[in-house]
C-alpha cells in the first residue's frame with residue numbers, strides 16, 4: 369500500500385513550483401501508480417504531485433462517473449482555452465471545503481504520458497476544470513486564490529472547523 373500523504377493547507381509544499389519531469393523510468397511509473405491509489409482511496413478526481421510533497425510536474429486524474437478512466441498528465445501545457453463556466457470544486461488539500469470556481473469551459477492540453485510520449489487532449493466540463501485546477505497546483509496556485517480575501521477567509525474557517533472535527537474523532 370502506498371505511503372503517500374496528502375499535504376493539507378497551509379502545509380509547506382503546496383506553494384512549490386514543480387520542476388519538469390525528465391526521467392520516464394519505472395520509478396516514475398511506480399510513483400504514478402501510487403498516486404492513483406491515493407487519489408481513488410481519498411475519492412478525489414485529481415491529485416497533483418505537489419500535494420504529496422513530490423517535486424514532479426505531473427498529476428493524475430479520473431473524472432469518469434465509474435472512476436475507471438485513469439489519466440496521467442506529465443509536464444502539462446494548456447495551449448488553448450475557450451469559454452467560461454462555473455463549477456463546484458473541492459480539493460484533497462482542503463478537506464470539506466467546496467466552492468464554485470469560474471474557469472474556461474474547454475481546454476486543450478499538451479502533455480507527456482508516463483512513457484514520455486507526447487499527447488494532446490481537448491476536454492470540457494468537469495475534465496476541463498480538473499485539468500486547470502491540477503495544472504495550477506504544479507505552479508503552487510490553489511483554488512482559494514480565485515476568491516476575494518473575505519471569501520477566502522470563510523473557506524479557511526470552514527477548513528479549520530473540518531480539521532478540528534477530524535482531529536477530535
Ligand code: NI
Nearest residue numbers: 458459460461
Ligand atoms: Ni486540488
